Amino acid sequence: MSLTVVIAVAALLFGIGLYGVLSQTNAVMIVMGVELMLGAAMLNVVGFLRYAWPEAVSGSFFVLVVMTLMALEAAVGFALITSVFRNRRTAEVDDLTELQG
Amino acid sequence: MSDLTPLAVLLLAAGGALALACLEQLIAGGSPSPVVVARRAAATVRQPLSRPETYDSWLFHLAPPLLLVAAVTALATVPWAPGFRGIDLETGVLVFGAALAYVTPAVFMAGWGAGRPLAVVGGFRFVAQMLAYAMPLTMAVTAVATPAESLRPIAIVDVQHAVPMLVSQPLAFVLFLPSVMAVAFIAPFDLPQARSELGGGVFSAYTGVQAGMVALAQKVLVLAAAGMTAALFLGGWHGPLLPAAVWMALKTLAVAALMLWTGRRLPRFEVEPLLTFAWKAAIPAAIGAIVWAGLVTLVFYR
Amino acid sequence: MSELSTALVFWPGAVVMLAAGVFVFRTPSMTRAGLLLLVALAVEGLLFLALASQFLGVLQLLMMSAEMTVMVFFMVMYMPDPGGLMGMDMTHQKRTSTSFAVAVGVGLAVLAVVTDWPATTLPADAPDVRAIGFEVMGRSMFTFLFAGVTILFSMVGAVMLGERGGRFDLARPGDERRAEQETEG
Numbered sequence: 001m002s003l004t005v006v007i008a009v010a011a012l013l014f015g016i017g018l019y020g021v022l023s024q025t026n027a028v029m030i031v032m033g034v035e036l037m038l039g040a041a042m043l044n045v046v047g048f049l050r051y052a053w054p055e056a057v058s059g060s061f062f063v064l065v066v067m068t069l070m071a072l073e074a075a076v077g078f079a080l081i082t083s084v085f086r087n088r089r090t091a092e093v094d095d096l097t098e099l100q101g
Numbered sequence: 102m103s104d105l106t107p108l109a110v111l112l113l114a115a116g117g118a119l120a121l122a123c124l125e126q127l128i129a130g131g132s133p134s135p136v137v138v139a140r141r142a143a144a145t146v147r148q149p150l151s152r153p154e155t156y157d158s159w160l161f162h163l164a165p166p167l168l169l170v171a172a173v174t175a176l177a178t179v180p181w182a183p184g185f186r187g188i189d190l191e192t193g194v195l196v197f198g199a200a201l202a203y204v205t206p207a208v209f210m211a212g213w214g215a216g217r218p219l220a221v222v223g224g225f226r227f228v229a230q231m232l233a234y235a236m237p238l239t240m241a242v243t244a245v246a247t248p249a250e251s252l253r254p255i256a257i258v259d260v261q262h263a264v265p266m267l268v269s270q271p272l273a274f275v276l277f278l279p280s281v282m283a284v285a286f287i288a289p290f291d292l293p294q295a296r297s298e299l300g301g302g303v304f305s306a307y308t309g310v311q312a313g314m315v316a317l318a319q320k321v322l323v324l325a326a327a328g329m330t331a332a333l334f335l336g337g338w339h340g341p342l343l344p345a346a347v348w349m350a351l352k353t354l355a356v357a358a359l360m361l362w363t364g365r366r367l368p369r370f371e372v373e374p375l376l377t378f379a380w381k382a383a384i385p386a387a388i389g390a391i392v393w394a395g396l397v398t399l400v401f402y403r
Numbered sequence: 404m405s406e407l408s409t410a411l412v413f414w415p416g417a418v419v420m421l422a423a424g425v426f427v428f429r430t431p432s433m434t435r436a437g438l439l440l441l442v443a444l445a446v447e448g449l450l451f452l453a454l455a456s457q458f459l460g461v462l463q464l465l466m467m468s469a470e471m472t473v474m475v476f477f478m479v480m481y482m483p484d485p486g487g488l489m490g491m492d493m494t495h496q497k498r499t500s501t502s503f504a505v506a507v508g509v510g511l512a513v514l515a516v517v518t519d520w521p522a523t524t525l526p527a528d529a530p531d532v533r534a535i536g537f538e539v540m541g542r543s544m545f546t547f548l549f550a551g552v553t554i555l556f557s558m559v560g561a562v563m564l565g566e567r568g569g570r571f572d573l574a575r576p577g578d579e580r581r582a583e584q585e586t587e588g
Contacts, residue, residue, distance in 0.1 A: 001413060012509075019500055019508075020509060024494060030492065032437075054455075076560060078473075082565045192461045202465050
């Protein structure tokens with residue numbers, strides 16, 4: 001067990017989240033991908049806290065802020081999706097091409 | 102934590118569930134009889150397992166174990182006696198909240214997995230109910246943790262050696278009790294499994310061992326809720342003359358009796374008034390309770 | 404936690420987390436996708452516990468349960484095929500996204516492996532939960548306040564966006580059709 005392992009796992013998790021964001025057509029699934037990417041970021045910070053700078057309490061605080069951010073991102077994202085769904089009866093991002101040049 | 106602690110927690114869960122079932126009989130006006138309870142439980146467990154016609158098998162089969170694990174974890178965080186507790190962490194009351202939080206997905210999984218319309222409705226109802234009541238629950242816990250300056254349940258019990266929190270923070274108690282009842286989905290908060298409206302609701306498709314697990318999990322949840330209420334608000338094991346563990350057991354049974362009695366006296370709440378109360382009254386009041394906790398801490402506990 | 408018990412929790416946990424993360428985007432059932440995401444993030448909470456961040460681990464477990472269950476709700480509401488029974492394909496730009504994600508994920512992982520990271524042993528007096536409390540209420544107080552105000556803003560914003568009439572309480576393009584449907588139904 002070392003920092004290398006933690007960061008490698010976090011990198012893979014980030015890749016999975018990125019795959020979700022890029023490949024999914026539904027806005028809710030994209031939000032899920034973003035959650036995974038933020039989760040990877042948190043895992044990274046916790047790994048650094050454990051193996052590099054255990055005395056840096058502000059790192060824990062940073063993870064707290066990211067956790068809050070995950071909830072906010074989901075809340076505002078869902079509100080946007082709700083708004084779009086009300087108007088278009090769809091949450092598929094491929095259908096939202098109005099501003100395409 | 103000794104090697105035997107997990108075993109002790111499991112025994113406590115089983116014994117406590119039996120005691121609660123007897124208490125239920127007593128409150129219903131009958132005479133309590135452990136033999137009858139055990140016989141009924143055995144009859145339930147011997148039934149064959151059901152296989153609903155349209156169902157999501159993974160979710161359906163995973164829900165009862167998850168519910169039971171969440172309930173037992175919640176039970177393990179309760180400080181039962183000065184020397185006995187299962188999970189003793191610096192963040193003990195948060196662990197209690199986290200364990201209770203997994204009741205929500207478990208109930209939802211049971212409802213969705215069964216694939217019956219009424220069960221799914223029950224699952225949706227429970228998520229709405231839990232979202233509304235998890236907040237006052239956590240905030241009431243914050244309020245009692247403030248004077249103790251710790252999230253460790255033992256520290257919160259210790260700070261009540263003279264005055265129980267019920268006296269110094271009545272508002273937090275008034276919010277905590279209905280919230281834990283809502284989490285344990287006992288009457289009058291049993292919206293997800295309303296027998297008369299939803300025909301049994303989320304758990305109607307379960308039979309046999311799975312039904313037994315669900316029933317046991319709910320009893321354990323009630324026990325954990327009552328135990329935590331006794332520990333956080335009624336002073337836990339503090340009391341004159343009698344040994345510590347006996348005081349704790351008496352207080353827990355008293356709180357459990359209060360919960361079950363309320364369930365028998367009140368009709369089941371409807372969804373809308375229940376949620377309106379939570380969002381418009383309980384959560385603002387919970388913020389008030391935290392402010393009050395700060396005042397009390399500064400004036401009396403310093 | 405000792406080095407051995409950390410490894411014993413971390414390795415299986417990491418495997419479960421990554422597998423659940425992959426299956427979130429592979430399963431046709433949206434309920435399962437949401438619950439698999441819950442599994443991934445809850446197991447991440449266990450990894451936090453194993454990595455000696457007790458408070459963060461418990462908080463992660465506590466917060467993700469409610470958040471992901473809500474997510475399941477939105478999936479069921481807004482997906483054309485929430486039960487996954489119609490076998491719809493809900494992905495696009497398959498090859499680009501797969502290759503890009505694999506490149507980024509594996510590339511970063513390789514970078515992590517070849518870099519020489521610092522390796523400090525955990526001191527006995529490592530900061531505990533109390534230290535996080537003092538950090539939040541002390542040095543990082545301003546950030547904390549700012550986070551609170553941000554939460555308030557996003558609450559107001561989310562309610563405004565989610566409301567039927569929108570920000571200006573105007574009739575929206577969907578309204579006419581909805582009115583028709585209501586009179587017909």
